[in-house]
Amino acid sequence: MLTKWANIAAGTTVELKGKRYKVAKIKVKGKVAKVTLIGADLFQPLTREVDAKAKVEVPAMSVKGKSKTASSSKPGPLYDDRGAQTRWAEENEGDPKATKPPKKAKGGKWTEPRDKAEKAILKHLDGKLVGETFDPAVGHYVPPVDTSTVLAHLFLYHGIEPDPVEKLDLWHSLGMHDDLHERAKVAPFSPLKVNHWHTKERPTT
16 A cells, blocks of 8 residues: 555555655654654664655455554564564563563583583584574573674574675674664564574573
8 A cells, every 4th residue: 555654644554765764753844754664674773854745555364364554553463373473562562571582591501511412513513502492482591692793693583684795783682682682572573584682591301
């Protein structure tokens, strides 16, 4: 559905050049709209001034074969049959339980291998455990990130692929990572690409 930027509210998903973004903030003043967008392919929020009367695409959401627009009072389901999130959550749909692991992680240090297979991977391949899950549809337990692991973590759990041409500032990446988690906890909830919880210890078996 095409509509004017002047009609867009914060929290709306818009489509620009084939990619979807969420409008984090929008302020219309006269003929100009100041818009802040967030999205999985953006390393930080993008703020631009646009013509308030210019048209923008608001994608339709599917509900069991029936199409409803984003302006509908009843948007499509938040999760599909496999438990994967299908769209941005509305303000009332944030689940506080999703930000906390289902059970306490008291399984020992992430750096200590638990069995022969893990010991072999650590010894011969210099591998590192990046996460554990008992149910991928619910979420993953992952260790805290630092400058040595943040880029791999952003790629695996947040769907952000580092640009091979640009050398990224690792401290900036850590700040961006914290911001992504903060957005998942407060309205208008921006879901994590892969739901996960950072814990000091591994989960118990």
